[in-house]
Amino acid sequence: MVPDAIPVLRSQQSGKDILDEQPAYDLIELFFFAYRDFVSDPDRILDEYGFGRAHHRVLHFVSRQPGLTIAELLDILRITKQSLNRVLKELIEKDFIESRMGTSDRRQRLLFATGKGHDLALKLAKLQTRRIMRALSGMEPEAKETVSRYLLRLIDPSDSAHVKQLVFGTNET
Amino acid sequence: MVPDAIPVLRSQQSGKDILDEQPAYDLIELFFFAYRDFVSDPDRILDEYGFGRAHHRVLHFVSRQPGLTIAELLDILRITKQSLNRVLKELIEKDFIESRMGTSDRRQRLLFATGKGHDLALKLAKLQTRRIMRALSGMEPEAKETVSRYLLRLIDPSDSAHVKQLVFGTNET
DNA sequence: AATTTTATGTCAGCCTTGTTGACATATCTC
DNA sequence: GAGATATGTCAACAAGGCTGACATAAAATT
Secondary structure, X not given: OOOOOOHHHEXXXXXXXXXXXXXXXXXXXXXXXXXXXXXXXXXXXXXXXXXXXXXXXXXXXXXXXXXXXXXXXXXXXXXXXXXXXXXXXXXXXXXXXXXXXXXXXXXXXXXEEOHHHHHHHHHHHHHHHHHHHHHHOOOOOOHHHHHHHHHXXXXXXXXXXXXXXXXHOOOOO | XXXXXXHHHXXXXXXXXXXXXXXOHHHHHXXXXXXXXXXXXXXXXXXHHOOOHHHHXXXXXXXXXOOEEHHHHHHHHOOOHHHHHHHHHHHHHOOOEEEEEOOOOXXXXXXXXXXXXXXXXXXXXXXXXXXXXXXXXXXXXXXXXXXXXXXXXXXXXXXXXXXXXXXXXXXXX
């Protein structure tokens, strides 16, 4: 125990000591289990197309943000261009995503989901939505808003404005 | 739009139509970004020990549940025993986890974190707790409870009693 | 106009962590 | 004693990360 005589080590709120605060095991573990099940839903369907989770992530964001560039996608996914290219190439070959040359900057590749691509992306999103809605049903009406704000605050502060922009299409606090 | 004349296609609550409900893109994407940052925290530290995320998960649950058996651990992680064994072997060799023969059933291996093991597990848990507390600070006091219940309800219903038992050490609803 | 920077693509190889299938051993249960 | 169970292990493979090096076209700079 750190003695009371060292007030600089105490956080401002409720006398909780930063150095020996007890781990939030419940939220840590619930987050693990919830995410495990959440991402497993789409797996069966992706399998039928010969795709994996990496394909899902790429297709999802391209479908959501038509005209996304490679650089923007790399920034969202936080993987290397080599990793991205492996799955993106397959999505393009199998005609789920289309790559067009940029208009203002012709070095850029603007990515668009094809009809097939949108269909699959929507199918997967609805599957995950089903789980989310089941969880929210029977909870207080404010639950969705609370969860949404919590998840946003969990993100690196340096990135949260960017995420807010991507997810909500706005940058307001 | 499905015409109002087909009531069987409507869910019980608030007239929301199951067949064309709009995807919850916000929660889907926020969950992705939040989890991405959440698991990235421990990575730097794990690197120093030559461990990866798989080692982290094993060490975490063994540290939290001393005496865990292989079978129980496999059920928690949902991986094959070969995958588990690869990382578990390293954790034992490097003296972060100890494996003792079961007392009542001597076929079982009971897993325990060593002193070193507990130290590392705690260090990583505190790192993740820091992020969780930062997110919760400034939110309503009920936020933690709401988020916790939401995450639990996100888990497969067939598994939620088990998870509740693991996380809270109880099985009450 | 020449040079440098930027956006993207690609090759080659490596690592972690998942998978399947087969088989071995010790121990418990019937 | 026979069969089921808990664990360990070998081998091979796949997905999806990574690094490093190099190539090209187009934009930006000087």
